[in-house]
Amino acid sequence: MRHLLSAADLDAPTATALLDTADRLKQALAGREVHKLPTLRGRTIVTMFYENSTRTRASFEVAGKWMSADVINVSAAASAVAKGESLRDTALTLAAMGADCVILRHPASGAAHRLADWIGTESATLRAGLAAHVVNAGDGTHEHPTQALLDAATLRDSLGTLAGRRVTIVGDILHSRVARSGVTLLTTLGARVHLVAPPTLLPTGVRSWPVTVGHDLEAALPESDAVMMLRVQAERMHGGFFPSAREYARDYGLSEARAALLPEHAPVLHPGPMLRGMEISSAVADSPRAVITDQVRNGVHVRMAVLYHLLAGVEEVT
Amino acid sequence: MSPLLLRGVRPYGEGDPVDLLVRDGVIAELGTRVDTAGATVRDCGGLVALPGLVDLHTHLREPGREDAETIATGSAAAALGGFTAVFAMANTDPVADTAVAVEHVRRRGREIGLTDVHPVGAVTVGLAGERLAELGGMARTGVTVFSDDGVCVADPLIMRRALEYSTALGAVIAQHAEDPRLTVGAQAHEGEPASRLGLAGWPATAEESIVARDCMLARAAGARLHVCHVSSAGTVDVLRWAREHGAATVTAEVTPHHLLLTDDRLGTFDPVNKVNPPLRTGPDAAALRAALAAGVLDCVATDHAPHAPQDKDCEWAAARPGMLGLQTALSVVVETMVAPGLLDWRGVARVMSERPADIGGLPDQGRPLAVGEPATLVLVDPDVRWTVRGAAFASLAGNTGFEGMELPARVMTTVLRGRVTADDGKVMW
Numbered sequence: 001m002r003h004l005l006s007a008a009d010l011d012a013p014t015a016t017a018l019l020d021t022a023d024r025l026k027q028a029l030a031g032r033e034v035h036k037l038p039t040l041r042g043r044t045i046v047t048m049f050y051e052n053s054t055r056t057r058a059s060f061e062v063a064g065k066w067m068s069a070d071v072i073n074v075s076a077a078a079s080a081v082a083k084g085e086s087l088r089d090t091a092l093t094l095a096a097m098g099a100d101c102v103i104l105r106h107p108a109s110g111a112a113h114r115l116a117d118w119i120g121t122e123s124a125t126l127r128a129g130l131a132a133h134v135v136n137a138g139d140g141t142h143e144h145p146t147q148a149l150l151d152a153a154t155l156r157d158s159l160g161t162l163a164g165r166r167v168t169i170v171g172d173i174l175h176s177r178v179a180r181s182g183v184t185l186l187t188t189l190g191a192r193v194h195l196v197a198p199p200t201l202l203p204t205g206v207r208s209w210p211v212t213v214g215h216d217l218e219a220a221l222p223e224s225d226a227v228m229m230l231r232v233q234a235e236r237m238h239g240g241f242f243p244s245a246r247e248y249a250r251d252y253g254l255s256e257a258r259a260a261l262l263p264e265h266a267p268v269l270h271p272g273p274m275l276r277g278m279e280i281s282s283a284v285a286d287s288p289r290a291v292i293t294d295q296v297r298n299g300v301h302v303r304m305a306v307l308y309h310l311l312a313g314v315e316e317v318t
Numbered sequence: 319m320s321p322l323l324l325r326g327v328r329p330y331g332e333g334d335p336v337d338l339l340v341r342d343g344v345i346a347e348l349g350t351r352v353d354t355a356g357a358t359v360r361d362c363g364g365l366v367a368l369p370g371l372v373d374l375h376t377h378l379r380e381p382g383r384e385d386a387e388t389i390a391t392g393s394a395a396a397a398l399g400g401f402t403a404v405f406a407m408a409n410t411d412p413v414a415d416t417a418v419a420v421e422h423v424r425r426r427g428r429e430i431g432l433t434d435v436h437p438v439g440a441v442t443v444g445l446a447g448e449r450l451a452e453l454g455g456m457a458r459t460g461v462t463v464f465s466d467d468g469v470c471v472a473d474p475l476i477m478r479r480a481l482e483y484s485t486a487l488g489a490v491i492a493q494h495a496e497d498p499r500l501t502v503g504a505q506a507h508e509g510e511p512a513s514r515l516g517l518a519g520w521p522a523t524a525e526e527s528i529v530a531r532d533c534m535l536a537r538a539a540g541a542r543l544h545v546c547h548v549s550s551a552g553t554v555d556v557l558r559w560a561r562e563h564g565a566a567t568v569t570a571e572v573t574p575h576h577l578l579l580t581d582d583r584l585g586t587f588d589p590v591n592k593v594n595p596p597l598r599t600g601p602d603a604a605a606l607r608a609a610l611a612a613g614v615l616d617c618v619a620t621d622h623a624p625h626a627p628q629d630k631d632c633e634w635a636a637a638r639p640g641m642l643g644l645q646t647a648l649s650v651v652v653e654t655m656v657a658p659g660l661l662d663w664r665g666v667a668r669v670m671s672e673r674p675a676d677i678g679g680l681p682d683q684g685r686p687l688a689v690g691e692p693a694t695l696v697l698v699d700p701d702v703r704w705t706v707r708g709a710a711f712a713s714l715a716g717n718t719g720f721e722g723m724e725l726p727a728r729v730m731t732t733v734l735r736g737r738v739t740a741d742d743g744k745v746m747w
Binding site: 045086087088106107108109110111113114117140141142143169174177180203204205206209 | 461505508510511512513514516517518519521586587588628631632633634635636740
């Protein structure tokens with residue numbers, strides 16, 4: 001694995017190996033007072049975040065630091081970007097300084113692909129023997145592969161396996177990189193994915209995705225082994241995608257009564273940040289079946305696993 | 319200038335080779351027993367002769383973005399591509415929305431002299447879509463085509479007035495059909511690839527609904543409407559219906575890239591494939607080819623859109639839309655239309671020379687290859703295949719969507735009123 005740009009970069013053996021590595025790292029760190037493994041000592045990881053993010057950036061930073069890598073954070077507001085420097089120039093500059101891995105969050109779909117192309121083809125970096133690995137930490141409405149991995153890890157913890165399990169994803173599929181990566185990875189791992197959303201928040205081509213699609217949350221819940229609620233961004237509420245927050249919550253929100261329709265074993269996931277009372281009620285978010293903090297914890301471990309596989313040279317799974 | 323004898327050419331690719339004598343800018347003789355005394359003789363070995371190509375839709379970027387293209391480099395690209403006339407779109411900086419601005423473009427084109435450069439005038443002041451530019455003043459300088467291309471004249475009342483007003487000028491309004499409310503933030507054709515890649519959709523309905531509206535407005539006004547860069551099968555249906563229902567004055571063009579390329583190229587996120595309107599589906603491209611063959615689409619126009627490297631070598635959403643077209647247009651038409659048998663060479667002459675000249679109101683372009691007619695023609699080698707390299711083009715920019723593709727047919731010689739403007743890949747400055 002050269003880069004992690006898309007969940008489609010991961011076949012089932014590779015994804016499983018990453019999840020297994022994350023499990024082992026979790027066990028290795030369990031009960032330790034000092035969260036520090038020497039694995040990536042001397043490696044430099046740069047996070048480049050062109051969008052506001054607290055949890056994803058912190059998660060990558062913690063993941064790097066727990067493996068003793070040097071982690072440098074570049075944020076768009078504080079960097080040369082504010083002076084008008086292009087993504088290409090910023091990235092090549094950082095690569096030329098010797099970054100081993102660039103973690104990119106960007107509002108443009110495909111930004112991480114472009115970055116990987118530039119780093120892989122620019123003679124200036126190749127000449128210096130520098131070819132940083134690129135990790136997509138969310139590009140526009142395209143993909144967020146490490147989110148998909150942490151969701152898969154959390155589902156594995158709850159359900160044992162993903163094979164044959166039915167996962168229902170609810171909400172703004174159209175604008176969700178979490179949903180795009182999730183559909184791909186969960187399907188790769190054998191899960192059956194069902195999408196529930198108002199028609200205005202479903203992508204045009206969704207009928208050709210390897211999923212089933214519906215508009216009736218209550219009908220879907222009893223059939224679900226897990227449900228994943230997506231955040232509804234404030235700007236969508238005013239964009240005419242649905243009439244009102246009240247109507248959305250009434251038809252697509254996970255209330256206590258609706259959560260009771262789920263089978264006993266089914267966990268509730270949310271990538272955060274949550275809009276309590278909108279897509280999920282407070283009671284459900286704080287209930288035992290909500291595994292939202294487990295997702296955050298697993299996020300660190302899967303990101304450690306990704307960095308380990310990319311930087312410590314675990315190429316193939318045998 | 320001494321007479322030029324083109325020995326052994328095949329007009330419209332038909333019949334046995336004949337000799338074509340150019341004297342004083344006109345075709346003086348055409349046949350097998352041509353008097354060669356005093357003439358410069360050029361052996362053409364059976365090259366196909368066509369009337370010089372005419373492009374209704376070119377962006378020459380001057381004034382304003384001379385780092386992407388100039389009237390000089392664009393004229394050179396036109397000559398190499400076989401074009402003897404191009405219409406330079408008005409979305410320059412400043413916008414070509416006054417008589418002074420359009421006259422500057424025409425004068426620069428004439429000074430360079432490689433191709434006839436006809437300025438397109440803006441429909442509205444600054445392309446803002448709010449009030450009509452001085453169409454009459456521009457028409458008096460010779461402008462025959464008005465367009466806000468790059469943006470749509472979206473306000474139906476402004477569009478109605480523009481169409482009505484143009485009837486007194488004998489001009490045509492060329493519409494970039496894109497409902498801006500349906501394409502807010504749009505990045506790519508709204509279809510399966512874009513939805514998978516998270517690129518905001520540009521639905522075909524945003525084009526089709528505007529074309530339907532404008533056809534009705536043009537019919538009611540008795541005005542001439544030209545639809546730029548038709549991209550969807552649905553628009554073809556609308557045009558066919560409108561013609562059958564009395565909108566006889568509506569014409570339409572298609573670009574070479576919409577004939578050949580589709581949205582299955584989006585996966586690389588390389589903005590060289592970002593155009594407006596966007597590349598659509600395979601069935602759309604097939605419908606466009608069939609419509610061009612059937613005459614529902616009148617002509618091919620390149621939408622030649624050079625962009626500086628920094629405007630393409632960036633994130634998809636940040637990139638400007640458009641690709642080069644002048645030096646690949648004929649080859650793409652041969653690939654998509656001639657090779658599959660949808661058009662013969664006479665058909666190529668129709669869609670790339672005669673119809674665009676007619677729509678653009680150019681009496682001396684798109685003329686028959688016959689004695690007494692202007693010696694404005696192009697010689698094409700139909701048998702050669704070549705590999706597209708944007709860096710080798712005469713344009714300052716290199717943003718061709720056909721990079722690396724092997725295409726058929728090559729423009730060998732371009733002649734504008736007896737003057738050779740391009741020859742064997744070289745510009746005759």
